[in-house]
Every structure is written in C-alpha cells, then in structure tokens.
Amino acid sequence: MSELWRGVNARGRIVLAVVLAVLLGLPLVADRYVLSVLTLIFYFAYVGQAWNLMMGYAGQLSLGHALYVGLGGYVAALLWLNFGIGPWLGVFAAVAVASGFGAAIGWLGFRFGIAGVYFALLTIAFAEFTRIGFDHLGFAGGAAGLFLPFEEKRMGEWWNLRGGQTLFYYLALALAAGAVLLVALIARSRLGYRWLAVREDETAARALGIDAFAVKMAAVVISSAMTAVGGVFYAFYYNNLFPSQVFEMSRSIELILAPIVGGLGTVFGPVIGAFVLTPLGEVLIAVTARLGVNAPGVKAVFYGVVLIVIIYAMPTGVWPRLAGLFGLKGRAP
C-alpha cells in the first residue's frame, strides 16, 4: 500500500484524507443541487480515469469512448427492462459486451498497425457506426430512446440502483475513488511500466522484449470495461438513453476533457480536471442566467475559450502545476 502513494507526499496524503472525509460526510449537510453537481464530477472523474489509462499510460488515442458508455448503458438497461435482471448482475454483461467491442477495435487497430490519428478515427468510426445502428434498432427503442420507468414502490431498492440523489452520490464517489485506486495500482505494476515504455517508444519497448500488441490490448480491454461500468451508472442515474446523446462524438470529447485538462498520465489528473471543468460549466450557466443573457451557446463558447487557454498555457495539465505549487508531489509523477 505504501508503494501506492509514492506519487504524493505526506502533506498530499493528509489533504487527500481530509477531502475524502468531507466528501463522505457531505450528504448530511449539502442540498440536492450540490450533490448532483458532485455526482457529475465523480462520474467524469471515473470515465476520464478509464480513458486516461488508455491514452495517458498506454499512449493510444481513442476518440470513441462514448461507444463503451453507450453499450454498457444499453446492455444493462435492456436486461433490466426485458428480463428484470438488476444492474449489479447486468454490469457483468455490459462489461463483457463493451470490452468485446474494445478488444475487436484494438485487435483491428494494433494488428494492422493503425496508429495515432488513424487509430483515433477508427475509434470514431466504430462509435458513429454503432450510433446510427442503434438509431435503427427497434428493440432498443431506436432514435426515440429507451426509458427506465420511475416506480415509486421501487424507490430505495439500492440493490437495483433505484433510489435518490444520495445513493447515486455515494455510488459515483465509490466509482471515482475505486478508479483512482485501480489506476494507481496498475501504474505501479509491471503492466503499467510496460505501457509507459510502449507510449514513449514502441520500437525500443519491443527491442526490450515487451509484447507491444498484448500490452496495448490489455489497455483497451481494461479501459473499455471500466467505461462500460460508467455507462451502467449513466443509464440508471438518468433513466433514459438516446443513441444521438450517448454515442455522439461530442460525448467522447466531453469525456476526455477532464483528464487532458487535469493532466494526462497522472493518477489525480482526471479527478482534478473534473473538479475544474464541471463546476466551471455550472458557474457559467449561473452567470449567464444572472446577466439575463438567454443565449443557448454562451456557456459552450466560454468552454471553448477555456479549452484553448488551458491547452495553450498548460499543455501538461493543471494537476502537475498544482501539485508543484502546493508541494504535494512525492518522488514519482
């Protein structure tokens, strides 16, 4: 366990413990709105972490991660609607399907030497292909969407993920914390170091005897499986799924912003990124509403400007800078 936290020093660990304690106790005092924003932050930290594993550690740029969110969500939702199979079981099917797709895309990409922008476009192509496919898939609701019914009598059935804001708050917190733990563990394992080697120089890594294909396959399978779990959460939290909303490329982009802004290839980057971006969006909504500007695009324009400024000024992300500034950094990045 001590190996795990090599990235943060003693002060960093104390900060982490305090933040975690505050977040655990928050539902006692905070109102629904604050909890819903935090739930969203945890969700983006979680899926961002899953993407970070593949891009930040293994160096494989995927721009189609919405595919795994959508597949995970749809599989679990369809099992629940048609067979009454609860999400705790359904998540296994969701993970199996999504990681199967991930493995297929990875196999095609890595076996045929599709790299960089080309690999990114391959992932987009699969996500868009699936989106249009689901638009025409009758049993999954098609373009009209799939809805999970809200039943009063089922409220509080946490084992079926039927419940209020607090349930989803803790679930999202557990997911995000679990993802941080998992990535921290893998990053310090043999696999993690092999990923870094492949990311930095694949030819050199292979010269050292690393099976680059197997290592990259591991990255895409683990990442897609993790993302699918996020999809199950999405489906049962929002209770509706539309192909045009879950599979869209803008969703894939939304999901990768937190790790890029926070810091790619770092354990805490995606978390910090989510804590920066999601509240920023909320603040922008509030400010534009207060100013009486009722233009739908204002928030998104600010978002675009922020993206450009951050990638321009801090291309390695906010977290490394922040950690240095407050002296939270340990020996390893």
Next chain:
Amino acid sequence: MWSIYLSVAIQGVLTGLVYGLMALGLSVIFGVVRVVNFAHGEFAVVAMYAAYVLFTALKLDPLFALAPIAALFFLVGYALQAALINPFVGRPEHEQFILLVGVGIIIVNVLLMGFGPDARPVNLSYGFDSYEIGPLLIDKPRVFAAAAAILVAAGLFWFFRRTRTGTAIRACADNLVGAGVVGLNVKRLYALTFGLGLACVGAAGALLVTIADPTPTLGPAYTLLAFIIVIIGGMGSMAGALVGGVLIGVSEALAGFLFAPSMKSMFSFALLIAVLVLRPQGLMGRRA
C-alpha cells in the same frame, strides 16, 4: 429502373466533387502542416452561412459568392495559423486536437447564437431545375457546383505544381529539415498553406449551400466526412481527396436511396474502417 439508379449515382458524383473540394483543404493542411484540423467542417458551415447572408442581403448567387468567401477564408486561415496554431506544430496530436476542438465548439455556438438552430435555406431561382438527358434527371445546381469545385481544385493543382511558392510548400511537406536548410521561411509557408486549405473549405462551403441547408450542428458531421474522404483517398494525395469525395458521394446517395437517408453515413464509416484495415495508405496514397 436502372436509369433511376444511374441518376442517383450521378447526383452522388456531383455532390462528391464538392465534398472532395472540402476534403482537399483538409488534405493540404494535414499533408504540409501536419496539424489535424478538427474544426474543418465547422469552417465549411461558416462559409455556408456566409453564402446565405450574401444571398439574402445582396441576392448574390453562391457560385459568385465563392470568390470573396474563399479570399476571406484565406486571410482567416493565414492569421489563425500565424497566431494560434504555429506553436502547436510538432506538439502531440491530442493537444492539437483539443485546440481545434475548442475552435470548433466556439464556431458552432457563435453560429447558434447568431442564426439560431433552424436551417437557413438558400432558395435559388433555378434550385429545382434539372437537365433531362435521355431517361436521366440531373439537378442543375449540382452540375454548377460540381463544375465550380473542379475549377477551384484545378487552380490549386496548378498552384502546387507550377508556381515557385507551390513547389516550396511541397518541399516543406517532403523534407522539413531540408526546406529549412535551403532557406525557406517555413512558418510563412505554413500560414500560407493553412490559408489555402481554408480557402478550399470556404469555396466548398459556398457550393454546399446549393446542396444542403446550413444548420450550426452540421459542423462536426462535415469534419468527420472530410476526414473519412481524406483517409479513403489517401492522406496528402490531392487527387485522392477528389476520388474519395466522389466515392463517398456515390455511396451516400445510393445508401440514402436504397435504405434510409439517416443511414447513409453508416456506409461511409464502414468504408472508412475497411480502408483503414485493408489499405491504410488510402486508395491513392503512397506507402509511408
């Protein structure tokens, strides 16, 4: 019956030539500057709105609006590359990607604020005219648009093959270090190239209004379309962009006719996957 299929296919070829011109801009930018312009389709949509404004305000036919729009886009592209994108040349792809996605998001939403979410059709006086050749029916606006697209593309081919500046730009693409060694001003040539790429998009966008009605959300779809075409045709191959455009135009037209219009891009993505796997250098590209 065959005459209907042939008519649809010919419409596809004509539309595809305009797509090809749009993709040509992307191919030139990627081939020389090595920056992935993920705001490409968004720029095309800006040009569509420019053509719409010129048409409603001045009754200017998009075929003639093409020239001023392309010129303006050249300046915008030059300035954009010189001011914003140059520091990102040679940086990791995902950083370029985020930068241009940011640009794209701004474009889409500024358009949304300015024009609203509804489509803004350009109603040409000859919009519904068509040529009858035997049993075939060919839309008149598409014929004009395709002819204009070929003309602009030919101009670009000529520039890159026959002028000193065009040769210098090709030198940058072939051997960057060598180009620097012989004293070429790479930064200026890059800005010039980005300008030319955007001029292509501007011209293509002006022509696209005769084929599709502009809405702000069309941008990302056109970006993907341009990437599909360029990869199918072969990254960096100028003729490939036009061939890829025609191929996608025909595939879209036939798929929309035989299945459902909403399924047409599914076939484009399937084609993209097939090309990436079977012939990653593209149909007309050279193996790296």
